Amino acid sequence: MVTKRKIELLAPGGDVDSIKAAILAGANAVYCGLDQFNARNRAVNISFNHLQGILHLAHAHNCEVFLTLNIIVIEREIPALISLLNKLVNTSIDGVIVQDLGMLYLLQKYFKSLNVHASTQLTTHNQGQIKFLSKLSATRVNLSRELNIHEIKHLTAVGHENNVLTEVFVHGSNCISFSGICYMSSVLTGNSGNRGRCSQPCRDQYITSATGKEYPLNLKDNSAFFNVKELYDAGVDSLKIEGRIKKFDYVYTVVDVWRKQLDTLYNQNIVGTDNSLLYKVFNRDFSNTLLTGEISKSMFIDNPRDHSIKHLSEINSYASADKLESGQLQLYQEKEEIKAIVEQKIKSVNAEKVAMQIYLSGASGTPLKVAVKTTEASFDMFSECKLVDKGTEALSEAMVLKRFKAFNDTEYFIEELNLNGIVGDVYISFKELTSLKKKILFLLNGSKETIDPIRLPAIKKIEEERRKPSLSVLISSQEDVLLTQKTNADIYFCLPNSFKSRYSELLELFMQNKSLIPYFPSVIIGEDYAVALDFLQQLKPKTIVTNNTGIAWEAYRLGIKWIAGPQVNIVNSYSLLSLKEKMNCSGAFISNELSLQQIKALITPSDFALHYSIYHPIVLMTSRQCLFHQVTGCEKKKVDATCIATCEKSASITNLKNNSFQIEKSKGNYHAVYNENNFLNTAVCSDLPTFFSAFMIDLREVKTETKRLVSKLEIVSLFENLLDRKTGAEIKVKTAIYPTTNTQYEKGI
Known part of the structure; x- marks a missing residue:
């Protein structure tokens, strides 16, 4: 060796x-x-x-x-x-x-x-x-x-x-998207990838792109x-x-x-x-370029179906159509032969539970003997107490089966239960039968003690004083920082996936605007993570919002108040408890994948703030690949060190169902695919008027089909009126921002 x-x-x-x-x-x-x-x-x-x-x-x-x-x-x-x-x-x-x-x-x-x-x-x-x-x-x-x-x-x-x-x-x-933060299937069909129901819309056929590709998101x-x-x-x-x-x-x-x-x-x-x-066997051709770090257009293939026949043609360079057909038939035959051989192999092994025979014997005045036999082993077990001739219920097959049914929840099943060795009507306590059951289970489970089922205690519902939810605003441009001086809303500034080239500029921005709250993205890799940590330690902010649990860990370690962002995918009360009790989290955004009824079921821990984004461009996926290679073309064959920092492009793609999506690459960020229309959920403000501590609106400059007809400051004012429940506020918001969607809130997951 x-x-x-x-x-x-x-x-x-x-x-x-x-x-x-x-x-x-x-x-x-x-x-x-x-x-x-x-x-x-x-x-x-x-x-x-x-x-x-x-x-x-x-x-x-x-x-x-x-x-x-x-x-x-x-x-x-x-x-x-x-x-x-x-x-x-x-x-x-x-x-x-x-x-x-x-x-x-x-x-x-x-x-x-x-x-x-x-x-x-x-x-x-x-x-x-x-x-x-x-x-x-x-x-x-x-x-x-x-x-x-x-x-x-x-x-x-x-x-x-x-x-x-x-x-x-x-x-x-x-997957073309980072796993766990792909919402494309969820938004389009209600089939969430985070629920195991991804319909793979990324592999759909699209209207032919400028580069001649029909499957621009297919890897x-x-x-x-x-x-x-x-x-x-x-x-x-x-x-x-x-x-x-x-x-x-x-x-x-x-x-x-x-x-x-x-x-x-x-x-x-x-x-x-x-x-x-x-x-x-089935393949879409192969690539290892993520592993080697050579992220390039060679990763894509313009066909989501099985590549095996085409590969055969490529490596053999058949001289004629007849020879090509002959080669293809040979491959089909070989596939069938492989299938038949494997089928025979798997038929030779048994994945069924193991049959068990149980024989009971004994008479009044003797211990109950339980003989257990399987194809692999056999053993005898004796009761500590002797059988008696009077009691509550005489030993019978039904009585024993009721006590021993737990054996059927193991890798074994009771094939035979034989009481022919029992002499006359005899009795034994239920407690003694339970003791025998546990001893037998111990041996059946590989000498492991049986663990009693837990009954989950109900989460105590804390009735706290509910106040009107506050407003928070997400921005990403320095020009919008002026909003901090013109509104009482909390202003979150979205940091890029990579900002090492802008580190000093961004640090100074936050130092000069102390009320500005850092908002960290979901993906921060390698050197970018080290830069983000240094930024956190230098800035020492009072509060952050983070979609990245690595940043959450550092905030926890440094004692910084932190809020879990929308892409942490919080959908149940125990996730809230986990964040609060284990990571000293002060609040969390509830996932926008949830419906009204699913949100209402949540129980908030004491002294914990619930947040919800009521208006935002819907990011469907985030990708480390260059998506423009397939859509509009790019002069670079592969992604290099400058691409993330400097590239700034946008394009759109449309599938054959006429769903359009916006591809955006902004400076310092990975490629993202956005839904055609932004999410707007004004209904939650009246459906759950005191459930949330804060509602967020996302005013970053992401190009979609949704139009804003008034200034950002006016948008903020309209949402403040909405939270104040002013007459006509909801209609004014919907008039100022359109078209929008809130299908996730209606369908849930």
Whole structure:
């Protein structure tokens, strides 16, 4: 052996067959979802009963199983979530993958035995976020797919210093947006990506762009197949394959190829050069340029469908149409052969729960003997008290089955319950039967004590004095800072994703305008994060708003009052508790994905402010890629150091359903895609007049179809009148700002 450390190969499992395929192909771990609470709603997924059989099969093959609970959870789902977690703690599940901060809170407080992995939906891309998640008891983080190898290496070292493992996606579909902050599907269809219902509108066909592209947001698949040594040297703990919607033949083929690649590295310290099999299953061609840091137009492909046939044509350069057709038929045949071979393999293994036979014997005056037998083991258990000939209820099959039904919630099921060994009518206390049940469960669960179900205490509703909500205004230009002198509203100044080139200028701006409140974006990577921390330490603001949990961590550490921004995705009361109790957060924006009824269900902690954005351009996605490569063209073939700092462009795209979107790149920011119309929700002011502490309006200069017919100062005045409930104020706001939408508030998630 050349190398000692082994790196985990983590495979997807959308159904039982694909999980079997992953195990047989050599995965060290699989991740799969149940039919609720997981971010691949379109996958078949599995039942809880199936899960127990899968656990038994996987562990027999030294393969771990992680369960995806990686969606945001609305209030009415909390009881069902607790019911599920009460079952999971008594399984042999190896970890749960989580996005929701409220779920992290519940796991940390009530279900400490479960290993918690932070989902890619948490957009982890800086060291503060790792520390933030570590404090919430995450033992592993799935790093953002947009990171390069140097950023991954740095964050892995930070993770290890904080007892957190790192996991990196190395193969499969690529999202064009940073995960967790894509709202495109949610806004267009009500199918939220944060709820596992993404309809993938980014892969839709669009009206042909100026560069001749019909699928301008469609990326090639990710494959770091030839970068396995760099990932190993970076200290990464797990290599993750995407594909819970893919079928068993895809999963087997990809895992098998990656397994052999890793074994080649371990045994020969070399990286294999043959990835041809990866092209014979579904792919959109491959790119590794995010990992190498060479973000370029080569990442895009103008076709979202399977690329395998086209790739075959490209590498063979067929001389005639007949030879092309023959080659294609051969590939189809090979695909079918692969499918048949894998199908035979997965039929050879059983992912069902293990049958168990229970034999009871004894007579009055003797202990009750319970003999348990499975295909793998057998053992006898005796009651501490002797059987007696009088009591409340004679020992019967129905009585025993009622007490022993918990065995069916394990990796085993009662196939036979035999009382032929019981002599006459005998009695035993329910307490003694319960004791026997616990002892047997202890052995069935691998010598692990059964954990009693928790009953979640109700959150105490604090009746506090409710006052009229205040107004806050978000700006991003220095000219608009004058608003601080002309209104009593709180003015938030939105900082760019990268402002190192403007550091001194922005620091001076805040120093000279002490009432200005820093507003941090959701994505701050690498050196930009270091600059943002220095800015925070130099400025020492009284209050900040942040959409980035890494900045939140620093505010918590420095004792700065902080408010969680709209893109932290807060949708339940336990997320609010988590922020307040664990991170000393003073307030939070409630997600704009929620409907009125979903918002009303929230319970606010004491001394905690609820915020809500009632007017803003709707950012559908944020991307590290250059979107103009596909839309209007760009003279640069790849993104370089000056692009983020200096590029300033805009364009629009329209899909075949006539939905238009604005692409904007402003100085210091990543590319963003905005909805055609801005969000405006005046109804919430009358629906929930005292529920929120503050309402925010976003007056940044983002070009959309929404028009403002009056000055920004007049807009502020109109909204102040709205909050004061002045007659006609709502009509005046809607007249001054149009067209707009509030479908998210109407539909919810």
